[in-house]
Amino acid sequence: MAVTIRDAMTDRQLFGDTFGGDSFAAWRALLGGFYGLPLDSAEADTFKELTGRAETPQDAGEELWLVVGRRGGKSHAAALCAAYEAAFKDHRDKLAPGEMATVMLIAGDRPQARTLLRYVRGLVEGNPMLRAMVVRQTETGIEFDNRACIEVHTASHRSVRGYTCSAVICDEIAFWMSDGARPDAEVIAALRPALATLGGKLVALSSPYARRGMLWDTYKRYHGQPGRVLVAQAPSRTMNPTLPLRVVDDAMKDDAARASAEYLAQFRSDIEAFLSLDQVEAVQRSKPLELPRQSGVRYVAFADPTGGGKDEFTLAIAHREGERLVVDLVRGRRGNPAAITADYAETLKAYGISRVSGDRYAGQWVPTEFDRHGITYEPAPGTRSELYATFAPALNSGAVELPPCATLSKQLTSLERRTTRGGRDMIDHAPGAHDDRANAVAGVVAQMAKKQARPQIRSLGDGLPNGTFGRGDEAVNGTFGPLIGNFR
Known part of the structure; x- marks a missing residue:
């Protein structure tokens, strides 16, 4: 039986x-x-x-x-x-x-x-x-x-x-x-x-x-x-x-x-998806994966360092084209942090970049290591969650162009918005997931938005159309209002 x-x-x-x-x-x-x-x-x-x-x-x-x-x-x-x-x-x-x-x-x-x-x-x-x-x-x-x-x-x-x-x-x-x-x-x-x-x-x-x-x-x-x-x-x-x-x-x-x-x-x-795949794919270019340096363009960079292990040491570079923020490249590597720093320093120099922002990982080790290669590393203000909160409005408004990086897409769509016990929203990766490339991209977009917000805003009486903010000789569409507000 x-x-x-x-x-x-x-x-x-x-x-x-x-x-x-x-x-x-x-x-x-x-x-x-x-x-x-x-x-x-x-x-x-x-x-x-x-x-x-x-x-x-x-x-x-x-x-x-x-x-x-x-x-x-x-x-x-x-x-x-x-x-x-x-x-x-x-x-x-x-x-x-x-x-x-x-x-x-x-x-x-x-x-x-x-x-x-x-x-x-x-x-x-x-x-x-x-x-x-x-x-x-x-x-x-x-x-x-x-x-x-x-x-x-x-x-x-x-x-x-x-x-x-x-x-x-x-x-x-x-x-x-x-x-x-x-x-x-x-x-x-x-x-x-x-x-x-x-x-x-x-x-x-x-x-x-x-x-x-x-x-x-x-x-x-x-x-x-x-x-x-x-x-x-x-x-x-x-x-x-x-x-x-x-x-x-x-x-x-x-x-x-x-x-x-x-x-x-x-x-x-209390947990929900932060970005959908449709939202991310709508702002991705079809190709190439990385854009070469263009003459006369000013570039901005953001790094997310790591000491090794399963996390990637990531770098993102972006520039502005009119009212759009274009992410030229996002890279992620695992291995010897010092060797990766040296390689990224050469990449930054190739784009004419002498300063890179990033999180406060490992105290002074990261700034010291970048400085050895002639790059100034500046810890960025704000938390990772705040970077994502700044990144989302730009993405949703279509003001960002992302590279066709599959890992980046997966990381962005795996981000979660959670409500903390204090009632505040927190944005982070899910348990067991990674967001190294997503963090670098969000960081570089936030840096670009910050640079747009820095110049003094002129009054509407200066000849600019309604709903447009003046920045010297350029104008930014009102869709960047949420971004500017985050950096005042």
Whole structure:
């Protein structure tokens, strides 16, 4: 007789010692319903509460989306599903010679996916029957003697292609980021065909974040609805009653909005996208990526230094053409900061620039290093959030031309506007994302706007048309009013 998920969770010869107690009762009801098992009255009530459905399912589901708070047992449950699908399902009659039934563990990065793999190893190595099925173990996976394997993968739609999957576990999908963009939709689209041959299961789990992305879209569409896509939503303590109440209470006192997402499993309403892809693409030139220096044009530069690691040391250069601010180039490099500084200094000189603005990173090291190459580095006033607040009106008015840089586009569209506890708006990148190039571009645009605002404004009686501000021998359209106001 086939082993069911309930058998795996309750039989002490399998995983009953871990999942058979009262603390996993909610998980047993949820997974039992997902796999189409009969539920007793208590389990049925729990299932309906978690899923918002009026009835328990009669058949197994294909996809399980879990909106569950932190410390709610998601990783344990995901590891159980992975081990169960690999060890207790036999797909050999459907596999071609040399083909493996793969259970993918996908996370935002490889270290996070390996953390989930450690949970799986604990279940496999702690059970004599499963341990005997293991053919080989590597740093990134486990191979079984039934031509099934469990492998670690990262959230890339390219790397998941070409597999035949019996199950896919998508860990913390609400926080997947890649090069400043959210790859969740593309990854899920690439995975569904890989699951089709074996009728595999897709299990996506995460504590919630903002009201966007695949987790939010799937929640809106399927929560409380019958069908093969099952969506469950539950606070941490509902799924893991052993979590101390004080942990949740202390988090709520510290930051109620964040704690409501992390422990109460509520999507955040205080976070929204700052710029849309349409807004960014509307002001991008088609080519070239970088504009060469033009004779007689004055250029301005902004740098966002870094000490290495995952962040880029970025540089943006811009100039003004009439009422437009043109970003000539944006570059980002990783590596030795001193070598990058030397290279950027040569680029600045090639554009006739002797001064560059930037943030106050690393105290005096950055100004000293630029000075060694004949460039004056001036810390820019204001915060990163204020730079973005200045940048947005110029972009929305069409007064900015951006280069066709894909990384820049991804970073700009991943920026978030959050409401702080004090009621103020803050603009920053999402957790796990980067905004190095976006910050450099916003900084150079703010510097150009600042230079426009510096000259004394003449009165309208000086012969200029209404709605136009005088700056010596030039005029700026009234669309720059918000920018000028930011620098008075």
